[in-house]
Amino acid sequence: MVCPFDRAQALEQRQRDQAIAAQLAQARPSGPSLTHCEDCDNPIPEKRQALGGITRCVPCQTVVEQGQRR
Template sequence: MADWLDDAQVIEELERKRSIEGLLARPRPSGPSRSHCLTCDDKIPARRQAMGAIVRCVPCQTTFEKGNRR
């Protein structure tokens, strides 16, 4: 017989799976990346550029995303 902790774990796993599937289903921008950040004009690392369609460095992208959540 399952107890409430087992039920909670099953629910948590389902929610995590749905969340991951939702993130993976979102359309991802494609195309060439910029070599320098659109916001601060610092160089974007090659490993980040390789992801495709990158226009900002990590700190500027983080600030940009936080601003869009408000």
């Protein structure tokens, strides 16, 4: 007989794997990055700009992403 805790752990792992796969499947931004945030006009660090397609600083991007989750 399978332990209920093992079944719960397996379900949690499947859900986690599905969530990670969904995030990885989303299109990544591409093209040149902005030097300043489009929302607050603060400078975007060069290391972040190197990712390509970056238009917001980390705090503003965090707000945008949290708004999409609600």
